[in-house]
Amino acid sequence: MSKDVDWSLYRTLRAVLRAGSLSGAARTLGLSQPTVGRHIEQLEQALGLPLFTRSPTGLRPTDLARELGPYLETMASAAAAAARDASAEADEVAGVVRVTASEIIGAEVLPPILAEFNDLYPKVVVELVLSNRAEDLLRRAADIAVRMVRPTQGALLAKRIGSLEIGLYAHRRYLQRRGTPAIMADVADHAVIGYDQESSLGDSVDDLTGPVSRETFTFRADSDLAQLAALRAGFGIGGCQVGIARRDPNLVRVLPDAFGFQLETWVVMHEDLKASRRMRLMFDHLAEGLTAYIVGAQPETPVR
CATH class of the missing domain: 3.40.190.10 (Periplasmic binding protein-like II)
Structure with a gap:
């Protein structure tokens, strides 16, 4: 096993792990696919162990390749940070x-x-x-x-900096069509916008009482931007920052006394x-x- 390994080979390995294929890594790096393949072969020779096995679905990383993944991300971050630091003198506003x-x-x-x-x-x-x-x-x-x-x-x-308030909102068009909930229990009869696999709001939502949970969401997305777009489109009731909602006169806050957190x-x-x-x-x-x-x-x- 050679200890002196060119960083460019690790950079190629990182690209293959992220893309899942030699061709995808080649496009990311601006190299030819044979060059990427040679880089992986050279790295395997230097490490003395295989990094990928071939399967009907494509390349499958070995345990070694998966173990190297976090270190490769650290190396890439450090290289990018060094490039940013070198982009101007420390006292120059550039x-x-x-x-x-x-x-x-x-x-x-x-x-x-x-x-x-x-x-x-x-x-x-x-x-x-x-x-x-x-x-x-x-x-x-x-x-x-x-x-x-x-x-x-x-x-x-x-x-x-301070605290941002989150409240429940709905588009005026939706409320005209479906009515405005008077209490939290009424939300069960409405289309609710929420997360799919995970909530970026964490325990703030989970600790709330009332019928607000993944199972009751009619629109599910882990992208906050997708949720906001659905809210603006009049899909249903969803959470929104008070400051953002105030920019749109068509967004109306509902149940302000029952739902809200910082x-x-x-x-x-x-x-x-x-x-x-x-x-x-x-x-x-x-x-x-x-x-x-x-x-x-x-x-x-x-x-x-």
Whole structure:
């Protein structure tokens, strides 16, 4: 077994594992399929063990290949982070900043905030990753994260922005057609929009009383954007951030006294990035923009 293995071979292995085939990896890497096949053969020779077996359905990774998978992702994240760090001098407002956020925050809340940042610092390239998973900032899968839960990892610079309120909403057209539920028990007679396999809201939904569960959902999707699209289309009743719902006069909140909860909002980055001016400026800009968004989503104080 050779200990001195070219990183490009591991990069090819990662691409094959992700694509599930030599041809798919070749397209991802911009290489020919025979070249990808040679890379895998060279890596197998260097490691002294097979990485794939062939089956009627295609390539099947061996236990060794599967065990290498997490390390390959760490190596890829480190390589990408090194490329971002080298994209500009630390004190120059230029280069690449990789931001990760949930689907809803990334698609519905961050675009105008990032557009303002681009107006101020046009030489900064923004990479936005939409994921409801908590990307590992310690491994530099991203530089800055907007998270809806309190960070637990060490070596992170975290700032709590506030809390976002989630409520139940429906399109006016749907309520005209099906009526408005008066109590939570009435929801059982309505079309409800919810998750399929997993809920990004976690225990916030599971702890609620009433007939709200996967079995009662008429529209199921693990994509928060798909759920929001169904809500806007008048499919049924679903959860929505108060701040986003307020933008659409056709979305009406239902059962505000029976259903509602808060999601903490944090901006987080690795503490080692404080020395980078563009990272710190982005961190502060996101914190300021999200604070303004949360303040604008607060319930209006009734006039007495």
